[in-house]
Amino acid sequence: MASSSTKHKIFSSSSIFISQSSQSPKLSKPSALSFLHNTSKPLVSSLKQNHHQQQHSINHANYSLNAIKSALKTITTTTKTTTIDKNSWPDDVLSPISRPTIMVSEKLGEAGLQVLREFGHVECVYDMSPDDLCAKISACDALIVRSGTKVTRQVFEAANGRLKVVGRAGVGIDNVDLTAATEFGCLVVNAPTANTVAAAEHGIALLAAMARNVAQADASIKAGKWQRNKYVGVSLVGKTLAVMGFGKVGSEVARRAKGLGMHVIAHDPYAAADRARGVGVDLVSFEQAISTADFVSLHMPLTPATSKLFNDETFSKMKKGVRIVNVARGGVIDEDALVRALDSGVVAQAALDVFTVEPPPQDSKLVQHENVIVTPHLGASTKEAQEGVAIEIAEAVVGALKGELSATAVNAPMVPPEVLSELAPYVALAEKLGKLAMQLVAGGTGIKSVRVVYKTARDPDDFDTRLLRAMITKGIIEPISSSIINLVNADYTAKQKGLRISEERVRVDSSPEFPVDSIQVQISGVESRFASSVGESGEISIEGKVKYGVPYLRYVGGFGVDVSLEGNLILCRQVDQPGMIGQVGNILAQQNVNVSFMSVGRTAQRRKAIMAIGVDEEPNKETLKKIGQVPAIEEFVFLKL
Numbered sequence: 001m002a003s004s005s006t007k008h009k010i011f012s013s014s015s016i017f018i019s020q021s022s023q024s025p026k027l028s029k030p031s032a033l034s035f036l037h038n039t040s041k042p043l044v045s046s047l048k049q050n051h052h053q054q055q056h057s058i059n060h061a062n063y064s065l066n067a068i069k070s071a072l073k074t075i076t077t078t079t080k081t082t083t084i085d086k087n088s089w090p091d092d093v094l095s096p097i098s099r100p101t102i103m104v105s106e107k108l109g110e111a112g113l114q115v116l117r118e119f120g121h122v123e124c125v126y127d128m129s130p131d132d133l134c135a136k137i138s139a140c141d142a143l144i145v146r147s148g149t150k151v152t153r154q155v156f157e158a159a160n161g162r163l164k165v166v167g168r169a170g171v172g173i174d175n176v177d178l179t180a181a182t183e184f185g186c187l188v189v190n191a192p193t194a195n196t197v198a199a200a201e202h203g204i205a206l207l208a209a210m211a212r213n214v215a216q217a218d219a220s221i222k223a224g225k226w227q228r229n230k231y232v233g234v235s236l237v238g239k240t241l242a243v244m245g246f247g248k249v250g251s252e253v254a255r256r257a258k259g260l261g262m263h264v265i266a267h268d269p270y271a272a273a274d275r276a277r278g279v280g281v282d283l284v285s286f287e288q289a290i291s292t293a294d295f296v297s298l299h300m301p302l303t304p305a306t307s308k309l310f311n312d313e314t315f316s317k318m319k320k321g322v323r324i325v326n327v328a329r330g331g332v333i334d335e336d337a338l339v340r341a342l343d344s345g346v347v348a349q350a351a352l353d354v355f356t357v358e359p360p361p362q363d364s365k366l367v368q369h370e371n372v373i374v375t376p377h378l379g380a381s382t383k384e385a386q387e388g389v390a391i392e393i394a395e396a397v398v399g400a401l402k403g404e405l406s407a408t409a410v411n412a413p414m415v416p417p418e419v420l421s422e423l424a425p426y427v428a429l430a431e432k433l434g435k436l437a438m439q440l441v442a443g444g445t446g447i448k449s450v451r452v453v454y455k456t457a458r459d460p461d462d463f464d465t466r467l468l469r470a471m472i473t474k475g476i477i478e479p480i481s482s483s484i485i486n487l488v489n490a491d492y493t494a495k496q497k498g499l500r501i502s503e504e505r506v507r508v509d510s511s512p513e514f515p516v517d518s519i520q521v522q523i524s525g526v527e528s529r530f531a532s533s534v535g536e537s538g539e540i541s542i543e544g545k546v547k548y549g550v551p552y553l554r555y556v557g558g559f560g561v562d563v564s565l566e567g568n569l570i571l572c573r574q575v576d577q578p579g580m581i582g583q584v585g586n587i588l589a590q591q592n593v594n595v596s597f598m599s600v601g602r603t604a605q606r607r608k609a610i611m612a613i614g615v616d617e618e619p620n621k622e623t624l625k626k627i628g629q630v631p632a633i634e635e636f637v638f639l640k641l
């Protein structure tokens with residue numbers, strides 16, 4: 001066995017090594033565990049359950065975490081055989097593969113770069129043109145951007161499937177084409193918390209500077225003037241501030257504005273009223289906010305719904321002489337309409353940190369307007385925020401590359417770590433069942449409807465199936481398509497392919513210690529290559545469960561079997577009679593094909609039986625033909641797991 005040697009043969013670059021507990025998998029040194037690929041087990045020993053119990057308990061966690069890694073399409077890009085000296089492994093390295101390449105396209109804090117360098121090969125390439133980015137991206141596993149890099153569909157196309165994660169070192173992800181990222185199975189993560197205070201402080205700075213004409217007065221003095229009457233300002237105390245978007249930044253702005261003695265109202269269709277009350281802020285309608293405010297501060301994201309939300313019509317409803325601060329996104333304002341509102345005096349002043357096009361054209365009427373003060377998108381630009389954002393994004397990207405589910409994933413379902421670790425052993429089962437069910441379909445295509453039944457001892461409503469559904473989808477689709485399926489794009493790809501996956505959670509009387517008792521996958525409306533896999537209602541039906549931490553097949557159609565889902569599988573239906581195991585075993589032995597598992601299930605004694613035979617090697621056509629020629633064998637199928 002490889003584990004007993006000082007060298008480890010690594011069969012797949014996606015392998016990672018973890019401790020024995022599937023409930024709380026931990027990383028450990030490779031020497032702690034051996035690989036499953038034992039090609040020299042004799043037939044007799046392969047049938048000894050004890051042997052497998054031991055082997056499985058050692059290896060089950062390895063299976064599970066690999067499956068999760070593959071669900072997330074992690075650093076693995078190739079499958080290769082590498083021989084590695086275990087003594088040369090650094091403790092923090094997860095798998096014996098080349099270090100991933102992480103491209104950083106905008107300035108990132110040093111502390112974050114350090115985190116990245118410890119894990120991968122980091123390339124900082126700033127001020128790239130869109131063409132440069134597309135040219136370089138296919139050599140990158142991850143890309144880290146701020147607001148200045150447009151991560152378009154072209155970028156994902158040019159990545160040729162290698163790009164696994166885009167990290168946005170900041171909050172707004174309007175510069176990343178999320179639809180394309182999802183289609184290409186690329187995870188997008190952001191750093192949503194570290195620059196909140198910086199943005200809020202900048203908002204307050206702009207608010208006060210605008211009200212007291214700080215920027216204009218400064219320029220005037222520097223131009224040799226002393227214009228005390230011209231730059232008389234307005235007071236903030238007692239004025240009404242409307243915070244538009246009561247999220248992280250908006251609520252911090254509100255808190256600070258309250259401290260300045262302002263009356264603060266907020267509009268946010270998704271914010272909870274009690275959270276606003278906690279800050280002493282009334283949540284009001286959009287109309288009420290804009291029509292009663294003396295100052296309006298924008299803090300919503302740029303989305304199709306908020307694009308140019310502030311336009312001629314909106315400005316016309318505002319109080320004459322209103323003052324506007326924007327540290328959110330330029331695109332939420334129709335900038336031409338704002339110029340008109342400034343010219344007409346409806347808007348007395350504006351303070352802008354963000355613009356529809358950045359940098360804005362030099363001759364922009366808005367930027368040049370005497371009642372407008374501007375900063376070049378500095379909201380997040382404090383030393384503290386940039387260090388914090390850099391670490392936050394570096395950790396998120398490294399985590400994603402390691403295959404961990406990120407807490408800041410923008411385009412993938414959030415699966416809490418505790419749920420993830422509990423579901424780990426079932427992830428491999430789900431993929432194997434999907435793969436197996438798909439191979440039972442005659443021609444392997446035309447699958448339109450899949451039903452998944454999860455049997456569980458727990459309250460079915462408490463059971464999060466998204467990860468398992470993604471893995472079943474992966475098992476079904478990946479072998480017949482060029483797409484790589486992961487948690488990010490599984491639902492999307494299924495929909496694109498017209499595959500409907502319905503799920504049912506059924507409560508059963510088993511141990512509530514485990515989240516899932518068994519998983520059944522049914523495919524209806526298709527012909528089967530193995531008629532015995534068709535259940536009573538005419539659908540292909542297989543069921544599996546996790547035993548000793550590894551996936552097992554338990555039912556094929558109505559036949560009960562008990563075979564580990566690893567390697568390759570031969571399913572035979574035969575007349576239940578003595579000598580069948582020996583006959584098939586002998587045929588396989590003639591080609592030196594090693595049987596790893598075997599199980600027989602039958603409807604009744606001496607009636608029909610199903611033999612499920614696990615084989616390490618792939619039998620050739622001749623061997624399979626010989627199996628088919630055994631008189632008592634009525635049908636058989638060879639399946640690759």
Ligand SMILES: NC(=O)C1=CN([C@@H]2O[C@H](COP(=O)(O)OP(=O)(O)OC[C@H]3O[C@@H](n4cnc5c(N)ncnc54)[C@H](O)[C@@H]3O)[C@@H](O)[C@H]2O)C=CC1
Pocket residue numbers: 171172173192195196199244245246247248249250267268269270271299300301302305306327328329353354377378379380381
């Ligand atoms: N200028 C800069 O350097 C920075 C700008 N930002 C921008 O500030 C904005 C807010 O950031 P966070 O507060 O961290 O995000 P957040 O997600 O915590 O808050 C955004 C809030 O906007 C609300 N919202 C969505 N649609 C809305 C609508 N139509 N009307 C009113 N509210 C709506 C959401 O419900 C949410 O509560 C983002 O656009 C972000 O990109 C953030 C940090 C720095």
Ligand SMILES: O=C(O)C(=O)COP(=O)(O)O
Pocket residue numbers: 146147148169170171172173195377378379380381
């Ligand atoms: O975090 C955000 O949304 C920001 O706008 C900050 O952008 P930046 O990273 O400074 O380009």
